[in-house]
Amino acid sequence: MTDPSYATPTSRPTLGRSFRLFRAHRVEQTDPDLFYGMLAADSVGQLSQYADLRGSRVLDVGGGPGYFANAFRAAGASYTPLDSDLGELSGLGDPEKGTVIGSGMSLPFRDDAFDVTYSSNVLEHVPEPWTMADEMIRVTRPGGLVFLSYTLWWGPWGGHETAPWHYLGGHRAADRYARTHGKRPKNDFGSSLFAVTAGAGLRWASSQTGADVLETMPRYHPRWAWWTLRVPVLREVTTWNLAIVLRKR
Template sequence: MSAPRDGAPRWRATLQRAVRLLGEFRHEQTDPARFYGALAEDSAEQLRHFVDLRGALMLDVGGGPGYFRDAFQREGASYLALDADAGELAGLGDIATGTVVGSGMELPFRDAAFDVCYSSNVLEHVPDPWRMAEEMVRVTRPGGTVFLSWTVWFGPHGGHETAPWHFLGGRRARARYRRTHGHEPKNRFGESLFAVTVRDGLRWARRQQDADVVALLPRYNPRWTWWLLRVPVVREVVTWNLVIVLRKR
């Protein structure tokens, strides 16, 4: 289950794909079904590049209302979702079977329980992101795959709906949003949004003791830009979202 599927269509990080996905971000608040549906389909294709999901027991940390569930189940995974917010899980109606309400920083599962542990755009929403990352490694079986992806702080969408003012500071951006719109943003800096950088992720990956790094890549960038991850400062602003793929030892 840990090898890519033979004969599966090859996932390609092209410029056309990058433009299409980045364009979907403007619909995150106004049409979440469109945004998350497109992201889920691309995520399933991307994960297929690293692991065969057929028959794999998979945990999605921060799975939300179910867009990712449908995409991964079509790939053949036995899918479980965990979210800290029951409202998020019920976003498409009734909470589906195989969902758990709990904290990503204290996953309520035994060690080595899953073939694949996945998380997309959640790490920036927890106060102790690397505790969550370690928990994902803990619950993954030896030989299994950890796929961790998040929106980096100094990227163009790092402040989510408060962008681009987050470049002047998260608290300042939050206050400006409140003055402009008359209410708090959905993603409140210091409460449900935190500054997690590319540098943070690379440091955590380098000090891993329980898993080997399979890939480090800017999720939405075309492949010919990936060398920019080696350039401090520049990598923070050109990387919209960072992916770390690990193989559990």
């Protein structure tokens, strides 16, 4: 189901790629240019394994900073970011033309509007993640691609900036962060961060009826490590970030 003619070196699931991405995640707060720039390039590379992005209409749900706009447009796509927070869209200065402010759980677009619907690390930030996933399928045209990935709660980065204390409870970790730093974390459990699991994503993927599942995978791991996703409990800790790739029927 994957067309190798679209593959790019940045997205091949090698150990070197995994190491570079893990290292970049460590500086998300201190060096966003490095982190988001690398993640955007890698995202385009991953999507290009499933579809030719040239001329495609791409919706990025939770678009965030402009790094993704630059990467998708460089690949020849027509790019529309959506976010609930204007500040996120202003990551590289003024928001991009055509940006949309709205809820991922009720996308303000007609049915079948986009060739590719993409979301990276957003599902764990909405209270109804699978409503958002259903909405992504709805606005994708028949034959179009849906790619969504999210950070698993029980993984080492599940608490985001409050990790690893989230293992003792999300609210406790957020309160500890506030005491330590004098402010609430950006990813505050119960309001802007929620516990989303691999099991829930796999159940949603197998039960939804609007699209065929092309692949489920630990997004940042080398290919030889993907077997861990098939082991309940273990996958919640080791997968770290789950990607679900679908093609709309």
